[in-house]
Every structure is written in C-alpha cells, then in structure tokens.
Amino acid sequence: MNNINTTNLQHTWTQVDDYMNDLLIPSDSLLEHTLQSNAEAGLPAHDVTPNQGKLLQLLLQIQGASRVLEIGTLGGYSTIWMARALPEHGRIVSLESESHHADLARANLTRAGLLHKVDLRVGPALTTLPDVQEEYREPFDMIFIDADKPSNPDYLRWALRLTRPGSLIIGDNIVRDGEVIRTDSTDPRVQGVRSFLQLIADHPRLEATALQTVGSKGYDGFVIARVIMPLNQNKQWSILPQIPLSC
Numbered sequence: 235m236n237n238i239n240t241t242n243l244q245h246t247w248t249q250v251d252d253y254m255n256d257l258l259i260p261s262d263s264l265l266e267h268t269l270q271s272n273a274e275a276g277l278p279a280h281d282v283t284p285n286q287g288k289l290l291q292l293l294l295q296i297q298g299a300s301r302v303l304e305i306g307t308l309g310g311y312s313t314i315w316m317a318r319a320l321p322e323h324g325r326i327v328s329l330e331s332e333s334h335h336a337d338l339a340r341a342n343l344t345r346a347g348l349l350h351k352v353d354l355r356v357g358p359a360l361t362t363l364p365d366v367q368e369e370y371r372e373p374f375d376m377i378f379i380d381a382d383k384p385s386n387p388d389y390l391r392w393a394l395r396l397t398r399p400g401s402l403i404i405g406d407n408i409v410r411d412g413e414v415i416r417t418d419s420t421d422p423r424v425q426g427v428r429s430f431l432q433l434i435a436d437h438p439r440l441e442a443t444a445l446q447t448v449g450s451k452g453y454d455g456f457v458i459a460r461v462i463m464p465l466n467q468n469k470q471w472s473i474l475p476q477i478p479l480s481c
Contacts (some may be wrong), residue, residue, distance in 0.1 A: 244452065251450040255284050265314060268342045272309035275338050280308055282380070282406065283450055287315035290378065293402060293458075294319035299375035303366065303396060304328040305359050305389050306381030310339030310352075316378070317348040326352045327366055327374075329359040331381070360385060363392045373398035380406040383423035386430035394439060394465070401461045405430060409446050409455035431457060439463040 269281060282290070294302065294316055300323060302316055307330035317326055330336040336356045343349040355362045359381060377393045379386060386405060393403045408414060408431065413424045434442050434457060442459035 240453075243448075247448045247452070248450040251283065251285065259284050259288050264346055265311065267345070268309065268311050268314060271342060272311065272338065275309070275334070277309050277335060277338065279451075280380075280407075281311040282315070285449070286406075286456075287312055290404070291315050291319040293404075294376060297375055297400075297402065300324040301370070301372060301374045301376075302326040303374045303377040303393075305377070305379045306330065307339045307354060308335055308380075310342040312378065312380065313339065313343060313352060314346050314348060316376075317343070317346075317351045320351060322351075324351055327370065328352055328354050329362050329366075329381075330354065330356055331358050332356075360388055360392075363396075367392075367396060370396075374401060376402045376404065378404050378406070382426075383407065383430075384426035386426045387433055390430055390433050394437070394461070397461045399461050399464055403434075403440070403459045403461070405457045405459075407454050408444060408457050409453060411453050434459050439465070 265284070265287075272281060273279070290312060293299075299319070300321055302320070302325070304313060304316065304326055307313055307328040310328075313326060313328050317324070320326070328339070330339060333356050336354055340349065340354055343352050343354070355366070374396050377397060379389045379393065381389065390403065390405075397403065405427075408427045410421075410424050410427060413419055413421065414427055414431075416424060417428075419425060419428075431444065434440055439461055440459045441462050442457055444455060444457040446453070446455040
C-alpha cells in the first residue's frame with residue numbers, strides 16, 4: 235500500500251462506508267456525541283467505526299452473550315455498542331491503561347445510561363487481568379482485544395484461560411496497512427500481531443479466520459477466533475503470559 239497513491243481509493247472507501255452506515259445503521263446522537271467528546275479530549279482516533287461497532291453488537295446478540303471482556307476501553311465508544319447488546323444483568327469488564335481515557339469513558343457510559351453494566355478497571359491490562367480472573371469465576375462469552383499490539387500474544391493467553399467452548403475472541407487492527415506480511419518488520423506492533431496470529435493458528439483450542447477491511451479509517455482488518463475445546467483438555471499448552479522474570 236505504501237507504493238500506491240491511495241487518496242482516491244480512500245475517498246471511495248469513505249463514501250462506501252458512509253453509504254452503508256446511512257442505509258443500515260440509524261443515526262444515533264449519543265454515539266456521535268461520544269466520538270465528539272473523545273476527539274475534543276484529545277484521545278487518539280482509535281475508536282471502532284460505526285459499522286464495526288454494529289458488527290460487535292450483532293455477534294453478541296447472535297451468541298446471546300451476557301459476559302464480555304474488553305481489553306482497551308479508550309473513550310468507551312465500542313463499550314457502548316457492546317453494552318447495548320447485553321441483557322439487563324449482563325456485564326462488561328473493560329480494561330484501560332490510561333486514567334484520562336478511563337475518566338472520559340466513565341462519563342460517556344454514564345451519559346448513555348450504561349455504567350451499571352460496565353466494570354471499568356484502570357491500569358495495564360497484564361496487571362489487572364489476574365484480579366479479573368479471581369473475581370469473575372464464570373467464563374466470558376466474548377473477549378475483544380483492541381489495545382497495545384506488542385502485548386497481544388499475552389492477551390491471547392489470558393483470553394484462553396478466561397473463556398469456554400463457544401466463546402469468541404476478536405482482535406482488531408491486525409493488517410497494519412499490509413505490514414503484517416513483513417517478517418522483517420522492526421515495528422513491535424507488527425511483530426506483536428504476527429505472534430498473536432501465529433498463536434491462534436497453532437492453538438488446538440481455537441478455530442479462526444481473519445478479514446482485511448477497507449473503509450473510512452483506511453486499510454486494516456480483524457481476526458475472529460472461536461474456542462472449541464475446554465481448557466483442561468490442553469494442559470500441555472502454556473496459557474499464562476510469558477512475563478519476564480525481572481517483572
């Protein structure tokens with residue numbers, strides 16, 4: 235993609251996204267206000283798009299899900315999409331490393347009337363996940379991984395510990411403008427995604443597919459994996475994060 239002038243392509247991708255969203259996703263002033271609040275607060279523009287948010291919502295509804303783990307809250311835009319899909323007793327545990335982002339997410343969720351469905355935890359996910367495991371004994375129906383890419387392999391190992399057969403594990407932003415195919419990439423985000431995908435491919439408890447996407451946010455993609463086997467049938471697989479001994 236780097237050798238191609240994508241200006242015209244990007245214009246078309248954005249127009250198609252706008253057309254599909256206008257046709258299939260009703261205008262929602264609360265979600266639009268959430269995006270505006272995130273932008274005004276200086277958050278990075280890493281929110282999912284409306285059609286991606288709707289996809290997450292549909293997957294949860296198809297599953298009849300009531301328990302979700304989100305790794306990477308940002309300003310709570312994707313959290314709102316998913317919380318709306320859950321029954322009244324449903325719960326999202328959402329992990330955010332930046333306190334400023336978490337404060338804004340909490341305000342956005344309060345405005346949406348959904349804070350009662352969300353357990354928002356602040357701190358690096360690899361330090362908060364052990365507490366999540368201790369406090370939430372029931373497995374999660376879906377885990378959405380959309381945080382720092384170098385840590386994706388460790389997030390996957392935790393996801394395998396916290397799910398059951400039938401649970402979904404979704405990883406966002408895996409194509410990286412096509413850089414994912416570069417074995418020699420020096421970008422730790424690319425190498426994190428490559429390791430993440432390889433672990434999914436190799437793990438006997440998972441079946442998966444990945445899709446490239448183009449749209450208003452450019453060229454990227456996501457992976458969706460389904461857990462197909464109970465944890466105790468694969469004791470030979472290491473599921474704990476490989477954290478350096480110095481930590």
